[in-house]
Amino acid sequence: MTDTTQNTRILLASRPHGEPTADNFHIERAPLPEPADGEVLLRTIYLSLDPYMRGRMNDAKSYAAPVELGSVMEGGTVSEVVESRDDSLEVGDLVLSHVGWQAYGVQPARHVRKLDPARAPISTAVGVLGMPGFTAYAGLLEIGRPQPGETVVVAAAAGPVGSAVGQIARIKGARAVGIAGGPDKVAWLEELGFDVALDHRSPTFRADLEAAVPDGIDVYFENVGGHVWDAVLPRLNTYARVPVCGLVAHYNETEPPAGPDRSSRLMAAILTKSITLRGFIQHEFVKARYRSFQEEVSSWIGDGSLRYREDIVEGLDNAPDAFFGLLTGKSFGKLLVQVGTDPTR
Template sequence: MSAVTSTRIVLASRPDGEPTTDNFRTETIELPELSDGQVLLRTVYLSLDPYMRGRMSAAESYADPVEVGDVMVGATVSQVLESRSPQVAAGSYVLAYSGWQTRAVVDDNTVRVLDPSAAPLSTALGVLGMPGFTAYSGLLKIGRPQPGETVVVAAASGPVGSAVGQIAKIYGARAVGIAGGPDKCAFVQGELGFDAAIDHRAPDFAEQLRAAVPDGIDVYFENVGGSVTAAVLPLLNLYARIPVCGLVSQYNAATAPEGPDRLPGFMGLVLTKSLTVRGFIQSEFVREMYEDFERDASRWIAEGRLKYREDVVHGLDNAPPAFLGMLRGKNFGKLVVRVGPEE
């Protein structure tokens, strides 16, 4: 039998500040033959997510960095081309973590079989996958929105932020989204049903945000950091909760920000307003909450209460520029690479 090859994108070098396409390299490798308990996958969809920027760095984090020369990490929806597993049949579709490559050999205990008739396959990487669960677990476990409270979420048109606001509405809270540009704000308020959407690029952003939350902010779901957070902090109510999911505005920073040290002021605010500030990684809630998430999110989508938008680019070779654009906020919705066809 002829050898099976895979085209893959590897980390060529670690970025210093904002990544460039020079930090990636495309190569073709020959895959090993299957052993018992393994499957050969053909990638159909590849997820691109902000956390990948952190994995390009050697700095200490919650997950090991990608080593230079290794394939870039990432969740995929793949079709099983060949199987030596009694649990995973050839021809089935699976959720895997096989990264930026066209084919891969993986162990059967690292994949989850998907039902293509239940939902579009790509949603396993978005609203019904890690981003959706991130929104669900972080908001409900840490944010704990109550009816009538005000929930503010940054990056509100993205896969996490859009779900946060809609789930907040389902739980009876008022949802205010922060997004970049009038088109995204129109989508957040008009299509997703947020109570208000504020453009963080507007020169009077802080004033618009204040006007949109006349009763203050009870939950701030943090995805961005930087100037957005600076505008939010003075508006927080007593006992406000802040689930810290991401800080995308700071991911490319190579040095400490200029200006005065704002940490003492922030800690004073935590004390005087009795704030709860809790960073989290969605994986810590999987055992406790994932079954509930799958049940609830599927029902809400069927009822039209949880909507989503995908930004699909075609071809593995377009993954690096699409990823770089995402870090600059150029994507509109969940960013997915269509690597191969659905069959």
């Protein structure tokens, strides 16, 4: 699949105004990069596509620097070492890396992590056993703290973060209500064992949610915003916890939403119900939770109590279109681009 004589790179050509388009990207062919001492040349096998990448396309202050114009779009990758100038890694080693939207990249050996394909499929290193899975695990357990018998609601529940949130909530003895878009995704949530699965596109969604949570909502894992949040807010219980890891419904907005300012309503709910509303970026919990995450989630996958789904698109050139679909809810499961041959399959 990958040309071994030259590199393919997808660069950020311009900053989007609203929804990104193909014009915001530029695909170029370039010579293979060369590693220096302490570095490795990596061949990309899987590129992870994630909603946070939309924010990195903007030139705005955030928790991480934006992608510079003319630079390779950033992203997590699973790669094979094809040249090593560091004794810690050998040619053929499979690693978790961060070379972005390109077929080959160079990274310091100390910045990659060797993978064991006998432990789990290597694609999971950027999925259920990677950043999305850890986002679900750490956000739910550190901030949500679900207790047995409580009700946990999660939006985008058919995605890699939301599906893990609901299943972990069930493992911890809570009741899981998943919200997704479309009957196929709702059916998948039911197959995963969610207590209730709701379609946010249904004209009766608000009434369906009210019926699904007769005792209110104790934990709402927020990664969407928009009309789902509007329906959830009145149903939050006293002392509800709301981990916030994303707001994908708003990423393409170019101006404040129409209508009255409802911040006073939100603040009143936070005050009168003693709600904990806490944004987070997953890396802040790495020191405290990453080891237990790897151990527990691997065990749950092994015994079948936690399942995952991958949506794999073939070919790096198709990454922009796949990314557009991710932002509009067309992907189903963890979205990956298979850039090169997977030697384990």
